[in-house]
Amino acid sequence: MSAPVQSDVAIIGGGIMGASAAFFLRRHGLSVTLLETDKVGRQASGTNFGNVRRQGRPIFQLPLANRASRIWRTARELLGSDVEYLQSGHMRVCFSDRPENVGAMEDYATKAREEGLDLEILTGNTLRARFPWLGPEVLAGSHSAMDGHANPRLAAPAFARAAIAAGAQVFEDTRITGAAKIGDDFELEADDGRLFRAPVLLVTAGAWAGKIATQFGEDFAITPRAPTMSVTEPVPYAIEPSLGVMTALEVETVYFRQVERGNIVIGGSTRAPSYPDEYRSYVLPESTMTQFEHIRRLAPVLANLSIIRVWTGIEGYMDDSLPVMGPSSNVPGLYHAFGFSGAGFQLGPGVGETMAELIATGATDIPLAPYSPDRFGK
Amino acid sequence: MVEKRVIVVGAGPAGIRAAETLVAAGIRPVLIDEGRRDGGQIYRRQPDGFTRSYETLYGTEAARARAVHDTFEAIRDRIDYRAETLAWNVSDGRLWTARDGEAEAIPYSALIVCSGATDRLLPVPGWNRAGVFSLGGSQIALKAQACSIGSKVVFMGSGPLLYLVAAQYVKAGANVAAVLDTSPFMKRVRAAPFMAVLPDLLFAGVGLMRTLKTAGVRIATGITPVSIEGSDDTGVSGIRYTDGSGREQHMDCDAVAMGWHLRPETQLADIARCDFAFDAPTRQWLPVTDDDGRATSDGIYLAGDGARVLGARCAEVTGRLAAMAALSDMGIAGDPAARQSLLAEKARYRRFAQGLAIAFPWPHELAANVPDDTVVCRCEAVTAGTLRETVDIGGATETNRAKSFSRVGMGRCQGRYCGNASAEIVAAMRREPVEAAGRLRTQAPVKPLSIATVRNEA
Numbered sequence A: 001m002s003a004p005v006q007s008d009v010a011i012i013g014g015g016i017m018g019a020s021a022a023f024f025l026r027r028h029g030l031s032v033t034l035l036e037t038d039k040v041g042r043q044a045s046g047t048n049f050g051n052v053r054r055q056g057r058p059i060f061q062l063p064l065a066n067r068a069s070r071i072w073r074t075a076r077e078l079l080g081s082d083v084e085y086l087q088s089g090h091m092r093v094c095f096s097d098r099p100e101n102v103g104a105m106e107d108y109a110t111k112a113r114e115e116g117l118d119l120e121i122l123t124g125n126t127l128r129a130r131f132p133w134l135g136p137e138v139l140a141g142s143h144s145a146m147d148g149h150a151n152p153r154l155a156a157p158a159f160a161r162a163a164i165a166a167g168a169q170v171f172e173d174t175r176i177t178g179a180a181k182i183g184d185d186f187e188l189e190a191d192d193g194r195l196f197r198a199p200v201l202l203v204t205a206g207a208w209a210g211k212i213a214t215q216f217g218e219d220f221a222i223t224p225r226a227p228t229m230s231v232t233e234p235v236p237y238a239i240e241p242s243l244g245v246m247t248a249l250e251v252e253t254v255y256f257r258q259v260e261r262g263n264i265v266i267g268g269s270t271r272a273p274s275y276p277d278e279y280r281s282y283v284l285p286e287s288t289m290t291q292f293e294h295i296r297r298l299a300p301v302l303a304n305l306s307i308i309r310v311w312t313g314i315e316g317y318m319d320d321s322l323p324v325m326g327p328s329s330n331v332p333g334l335y336h337a338f339g340f341s342g343a344g345f346q347l348g349p350g351v352g353e354t355m356a357e358l359i360a361t362g363a364t365d366i367p368l369a370p371y372s373p374d375r376f377g378k
Numbered sequence B: 001m002v003e004k005r006v007i008v009v010g011a012g013p014a015g016i017r018a019a020e021t022l023v024a025a026g027i028r029p030v031l032i033d034e035g036r037r038d039g040g041q042i043y044r045r046q047p048d049g050f051t052r053s054y055e056t057l058y059g060t061e062a063a064r065a066r067a068v069h070d071t072f073e074a075i076r077d078r079i080d081y082r083a084e085t086l087a088w089n090v091s092d093g094r095l096w097t098a099r100d101g102e103a104e105a106i107p108y109s110a111l112i113v114c115s116g117a118t119d120r121l122l123p124v125p126g127w128n129r130a131g132v133f134s135l136g137g138s139q140i141a142l143k144a145q146a147c148s149i150g151s152k153v154v155f156m157g158s159g160p161l162l163y164l165v166a167a168q169y170v171k172a173g174a175n176v177a178a179v180l181d182t183s184p185f186m187k188r189v190r191a192a193p194f195m196a197v198l199p200d201l202l203f204a205g206v207g208l209m210r211t212l213k214t215a216g217v218r219i220a221t222g223i224t225p226v227s228i229e230g231s232d233d234t235g236v237s238g239i240r241y242t243d244g245s246g247r248e249q250h251m252d253c254d255a256v257a258m259g260w261h262l263r264p265e266t267q268l269a270d271i272a273r274c275d276f277a278f279d280a281p282t283r284q285w286l287p288v289t290d291d292d293g294r295a296t297s298d299g300i301y302l303a304g305d306g307a308r309v310l311g312a313r314c315a316e317v318t319g320r321l322a323a324m325a326a327l328s329d330m331g332i333a334g335d336p337a338a339r340q341s342l343l344a345e346k347a348r349y350r351r352f353a354q355g356l357a358i359a360f361p362w363p364h365e366l367a368a369n370v371p372d373d374t375v376v377c378r379c380e381a382v383t384a385g386t387l388r389e390t391v392d393i394g395g396a397t398e399t400n401r402a403k404s405f406s407r408v409g410m411g412r413c414q415g416r417y418c419g420n421a422s423a424e425i426v427a428a429m430r431r432e433p434v435e436a437a438g439r440l441r442t443q444a445p446v447k448p449l450s451i452a453t454v455r456n457e458a
């Protein structure tokens, strides 16, 4: 058996959180080992819808989202490869059977402005003049010009490649089954017996993070869920903003975006069953049907198109829909960043930078209290 | 007791024989086909208003075509036949269909998939020009619409269909400029002992060659395609290839029909989570079945060319076998002697197919070496060069990863036509056997599904 791989920081989980953290840790000069069961960015980070949106998040999350937003804007230069970030705007709309949502949107916009996120509330003729393809049931929209979407299939791998170029070691096909703190070092064992050691451990294992945390006596209730996705054949590029419905009803929570080469990506409605142990999740055909039903309410023109593929991916949800982010209060050197509850793609680069900063300097300006690993009690 | 429902997908020879077997056992199966009429690929019916004879349409197979059509007519009232109905998904013991904008989930005890095959294609520089068709497409033009794909047609590829369709064109009076086969003639000699198990099929092949030679069609074997020439405005104007002795040749033509034998339509089996295994002789991934056609997922049976390409005649055999297996699993005993003789017949077709794979191999090295600027995925317009970059720059280690970086196989056909070649390219870049590159995983829907589709919960 070869000698253990030693580094300053070991990261378990090569999604966008782990890959971007590895990249930013290298910028702080720390040596990094990134460990991934399969291939980088194949789980939630590679299968998600691709929304890079800030609105709709809790107001207290905006500093983190803003930080991420700045990185997305410069991603191409930073990473030396294109992640297809398209800042074509993001819009949340509500249907006319829930008029109370207009007030909620206006209220949100006022508070968001204080955090530096400009939202424009559009109704009636103004809304329809700008977006004539919206359905008659759409009552109002909240438009964010400085958001958009990116290509999930490219993002996490691009961070990992840039991290490698900067000197990080990335081990794919490396599933960590054993994790313990022995003396000053964490010792991690892969299922084939290879060992990795580091005085700092960052857990970015998404829906699977609970299995690692348990080994340190920390229990987190993480519910795996799998949002329903589909994509159409390409049609001429015509729809700029990424668009989603604001509603409390899961079945009518639908969203779509058009990529520059023409395909329309659709997401939402009832989520799919998932089997994290087997790394599998399956779209239910009935959810594809309800997705169609509600997407036609949002934009009836889409009824002229056909989907060519459906898919889903597994994401970890916390009971309060907020991520777990920050140092463990039980085990010195242990850090968590997981459970992004269906909204972590946009945050990803910001999380990586924040965790790297926290690990390298011991502090960050980003408010992390709401995400404290201790908030669920013990 | 819950009613046992059996669904058959595909009304080709396999599906019709399966349905017939079920009807004989007292079951009323649901028979689904996306086509307007029964018959499947080879015994495709001509459109209404056309009156060509069986002999004109089906040549040497006229009697078989008539028998399959007659069987369909005879059971028509005893099956729940749903034409123009796409089977697009399988989930939780139900087959999802779509017809006229309505989706329905049909529960089944047994699902017999007889989905047939489509052409296996090889990317060739210029194959994305107007005027290039698959062999299947060119045959459909002839059978369904009685028209040729061009005024001077070159047939290129390998396999029995290459000669068959070319001969059908000759008989229909079309101008066939040449038949270009990538396989050297000597391979047929090596394959002959295998093919001798079915002498009449072997002779049928010899007959095709005679038809072509009598018509003065140039037949070149052991060729290597160089490019299909032409322009974006006017389409194909000619073809360039090197002949068996290594000399470059050029020929004018305005249409090219290409195909390298067939590949099974395995999407439904994949969506139903059946296991697949790599089949070395054909270099394809095939669903795993037992001899009778039972797949590895409960209640799923596979027959005909959709399970393994064994040809139309064998499709009738495996259709019957799969239905008998489904019946026996539902506790309806069949005739063991009949089963034995069907199994013996199937074994002969398998040996014949082994011969075909030797005589007309898939020229995988041509796929692996296609020039960088050649389009590999026509739906998404991705070149071989871009695909190769996903390996040497992107670090892709297998074909799903390469797809995710480059979009190869992500378009309308979902990798049906580029999947085989892209796996060869990825494997060659990594200097690994092609099976190490894996296979593109299928996602629903099996074919594009309109967003206007509404669910019928009747």
Ligand SMILES: Cc1cc2nc3c(=O)[nH]c(=O)nc-3n(C[C@H](O)[C@H](O)[C@H](O)COP(=O)(O)OP(=O)(O)OC[C@H]3O[C@@H](n4cnc5c(N)ncnc54)[C@H](O)[C@@H]3O)c2cc1C
Pocket (backbone or CB within 6 Å): A012, A013, A014, A015, A016, A017, A018, A035, A036, A037, A038, A039, A040, A041, A042, A043, A044, A045, A046, A047, A048, A049, A050, A051, A052, A053, A174, A175, A176, A177, A204, A205, A206, A207, A208, A209, A212, A225, A226, A227, A228, A229, A267, A312, A313, A314, A315, A337, A338, A339, A340, A341, A342, A343, A344, A345, A346, A347
């Ligand atoms: C279908 C879908 C749509 C979504 N849409 C959006 C959206 O539009 N916008 C948005 O902002 N967010 C969206 N999200 C959420 C977003 O994708 C996730 O929040 C984000 O990708 C989480 O990143 P991650 O790195 O934490 O998780 P992941 O990408 O899941 O990465 C975790 C990694 O850890 C690895 N791992 C787990 N256990 C081990 C182990 N023991 N050893 C080694 N490696 C291990 C896994 O293999 C995995 O690669 C969506 C999620 C899904 C599933």
Ligand SMILES: Cc1cc2nc3c(=O)[nH]c(=O)nc-3n(C[C@H](O)[C@H](O)[C@H](O)COP(=O)(O)OP(=O)(O)OC[C@H]3O[C@@H](n4cnc5c(N)ncnc54)[C@H](O)[C@@H]3O)c2cc1C
Pocket (backbone or CB within 6 Å): B009, B010, B011, B012, B013, B014, B015, B032, B033, B034, B035, B039, B040, B041, B042, B043, B085, B086, B087, B088, B114, B115, B116, B117, B118, B119, B135, B136, B137, B139, B161, B164, B262, B265, B268, B303, B304, B305, B306, B310, B311, B312, B313, B315, B446
């Ligand atoms: C283009 C082409 C030309 C051929 N020409 C000849 C020839 O001339 N002579 C010869 O001997 N052999 C020929 N073959 C081979 C021959 O067609 C097959 O061996 C034979 O048809 C196999 O029968 P089958 O019942 O397995 O499938 P098929 O006859 O192909 O029937 C499959 C049926 O399933 C239906 N189907 C498939 N998927 C779905 C779905 N998801 N939902 C609904 N319906 C579905 C299709 O519409 C089709 O009708 C040809 C094959 C091809 C592809």
